[in-house]
Amino acid sequence: MPPSKRSARTARKARRPYHHGNLRRALLDEALATIRADGVEAVTIREIGARLGVSRTALYRHFADKGALLSAVATEGFRALREALISAWEEGGRGDEAFRAMGVAYVGFAVANSSHYRVMFGGSVDPRAHGAELATEAEGAFQALVDALAALQRDGVMRREDDTRLMATHVWALVHGMAMLIIDGKLHESGVVDATVRYAFDRLRTGIGAA
Amino acid sequence: MPPSKRSARTARKARRPYHHGNLRRALLDEALATIRADGVEAVTIREIGARLGVSRTALYRHFADKGALLSAVATEGFRALREALISAWEEGGRGDEAFRAMGVAYVGFAVANSSHYRVMFGGSVDPRAHGAELATEAEGAFQALVDALAALQRDGVMRREDDTRLMATHVWALVHGMAMLIIDGKLHESGVVDATVRYAFDRLRTGIGAA
């Protein structure tokens, strides 16, 4: 494991008897910053507390346990992902090209925020334990895809006869799979990432496009 | 975290001064059994040693560290996956139906060995640190898919004009994505798993099939 470049010495706050700010928010931000810098396994309740100048058990006032903290981080990830997808769809003109832009935005989000993305999936968060809000937000991101496909079906771009959610699940599996393979470094040959994404969308388009 | 059903009390071996069997093999088996029963996070060098009636540091005679142990477990997973894929392809008759059977075998393997599958991907193993053999074996599983697609292209079933490895990567991303979504419990509605797999292969077939 690579030594962390971030140390408790660089704490943003001077030690004060009470934090008395939005500690919950600060804990979330610090956790996410650690995840981005060194990955999930580097997230430590003690270290995050130390960075904020707070005791190692202060977190338990705002989260049930470490899993709940990570679950909240994952929840925010799905929110950001949904916004990225909706932006791509709307700015792309809500048509055939916009759909492709959405796919590129999805893979782009996963690559640009790979550690965060891994927390959202990856299984470091038990969806049964800390489920409700996480599931809702994940469903929200999925819904952005469903809405786009429904519009494309309406316009005769995509197969009208198919169930929209089934089609959306198919598309989701493809982009999720690509994102994971890229993040895990399984697509290491130079230039293969771009080629794969382009190929995937061409073949997907033929697969689900209207005849 | 659920309490483990497996305890050190149920050690297979009585305590002896020296293990003097194939300890490496025993460590691997015990690690995999623990992964199957309680997931990766339950794997503990101390506990596995205790189960085998061996000291907690005995492992270091056969593996550089915990990561190397998990990497070896992942390597064996790719070997088993490759065999499952090849079996499905050959027993299915090396044609269109066999390709579908391969896909079902892939998703089936991931679902039946979900914890193991997560170790193979999931990022708990750093591919750069313990890479060589793991990468080779993962490539072997991928190659089974490449070989099948090459045959289907030759027979005019799949698009001849496409690069086979690019096509294989596309298919891999799709089945990997489905497998991950299923394992993570994102496809929770009843019956949606089978429907998704069936739909995915129909649409994939249209996407990459010869005109």
Next chain:
DNA sequence: ACCTGAACACCGTTCAAGT
């Protein structure tokens, strides 16, 4: 060569006590 126990530097979480 292979294995051992003691020791080190860590964890997450609980809890009685402080303000």
Next chain:
DNA sequence: ACCTGAACACCGTTCAAGT
């Protein structure tokens, strides 16, 4: 209400010592 330090039951890994 919110936060604290001490304590508990764990980790992975190192290392001098044993056979």
